[in-house]
Amino acid sequence: MNARDEILARARAAVPGAPVPVPREYRRQGTRDRDALVAQLADRLADYRAGVHHTGDSELGAAVARVLAKTTTLVVPADLPEQWLSGYAGAVRRDDPVVEVLDQPGVSVLTGCAVAVAETGTIVLDAAAAQGRRALTLVPDHHVCVVRADQIVATVPEALSRLIDPTRPLTFISGPSATSDIELDRVEGVHGPRTLDVVLVG
Numbered sequence: 001m002n003a004r005d006e007i008l009a010r011a012r013a014a015v016p017g018a019p020v021p022v023p024r025e026y027r028r029q030g031t032r033d034r035d036a037l038v039a040q041l042a043d044r045l046a047d048y049r050a051g052v053h054h055t056g057d058s059e060l061g062a063a064v065a066r067v068l069a070k071t072t073t074l075v076v077p078a079d080l081p082e083q084w085l086s087g088y089a090g091a092v093r094r095d096d097p098v099v100e101v102l103d104q105p106g107v108s109v110l111t112g113c114a115v116a117v118a119e120t121g122t123i124v125l126d127a128a129a130a131q132g133r134r135a136l137t138l139v140p141d142h143h144v145c146v147v148r149a150d151q152i153v154a155t156v157p158e159a160l161s162r163l164i165d166p167t168r169p170l171t172f173i174s175g176p177s178a179t180s181d182i183e184l185d186r187v188e189g190v191h192g193p194r195t196l197d198v199v200l201v202g
Helices: 005-014 034-047 056-065 136-137 156-162
Strands: 050-054 073-076 093-094 105-111 113-119 122-126 140-146 171-173 178-179 186-187 195-201
Touching: 005 195, 034 050, 034 195, 050 056, 056 140, 056 195, 113 156, 136 171, 171 195
Parallel strands: 050 195, 073 093, 073 105, 105 140, 140 195
Antiparallel strands: 113 122, 122 171, 178 186
């Protein structure tokens, strides 16, 4: 008996005649094709006020450069592919550990991702290849994330099954950082990037 079953057994014993709960069956896999997943993710990201930029693999460097046109300093993970920077002419700092640098105006960060969830419009980072440390995407005001079409799945269970190690620290990003008060007045950039741009490749 696992801990969950033990807790439920104790609850049932404490309340005589309580109905036995039926385990809920979650949908673990989507049925949409690749193009539909890309379109759904783009739609969800736009709802969250993220910038969405479509490009092909050969034009990726130029697309990234356009998104970073107003950036004065770009911070990237140490292992970011050079192709992604091929069109960018500004200053590049690789995996700068100084938080004060990341917090300066005009600083952007460029990363990849582990996986993206179309149904929730969520990008998942797990600090693996081309993602860098968590501070890179939590401190700067502008985050640019490259998402390839083959990294997009329909559901959260599918996303978790794609992770190399789901027990390591994960960052789930659903649009720019935002919060609302009791009157639902939205404020962006309170606890993370005020601007999120997603470059969808393929």
